[in-house]
Amino acid sequence: DAKTTQPTSMDCAEGRAANLPCNHSTISGNEYVYWYRQIHSQGPQYIIHGLKNNETNEMASLIITEDRKSSTLILPHATLRDTAVYYCIAMEYGNKLVFGAGTILRVKS
């Protein structure tokens, strides 16, 4: 599965959109982009995944560039409860999740 690169940490003001970037320049055509997050003292939680098209659900939106070499997870109105580590994972359907260090998102009031 392709390696992903994420910033170590980011800050966001409460109520503003949080835009978390992920680079996956070696992604293959069969690999999806998955996002999970992990709130302090909890297990990871699935957020969203996509292949080519942009995706949106009740938690977030996923924007994938046309060449699929990078993507952005958007939390439209960040709250203090969104403070967490966010993991971007590129993997083929059915393969095992391989977590990197992720991005620490701090939402501040």
Next chain:
Amino acid sequence: EAGVAQSPRYKIIEKRQSVAFWCNPISGHATLYWYQQILGQGPKLLIQFQNNGVVDDSQLPKDRFSAERLKGVDSTLKIQPAKLEDSAVYLCASSHLAGGYNEQFFGPGTRLTVL
């Protein structure tokens, strides 16, 4: 629906002792995973079960770690004997199917401290 249950939540032992963790997955989930998460790192898969069979245990230190999933439901992970470097959070996760849509549901984890 009830989530993935794990116990105990915390455990402190001395090196060379043994310890066991228990996981009850979401009802109906065929696939069960055990992860190890060292402080400051992402979770690392130790073992994956499909029903009661092992699918992947390539990263399980088999000289000291063992896991079983009797009757394809609950699972236990054991460490014997424990080393200092085993201090970590042990996460259990389950998913409806192996392969396909990979939404895994994680439990709260067991924090192990080895002194």
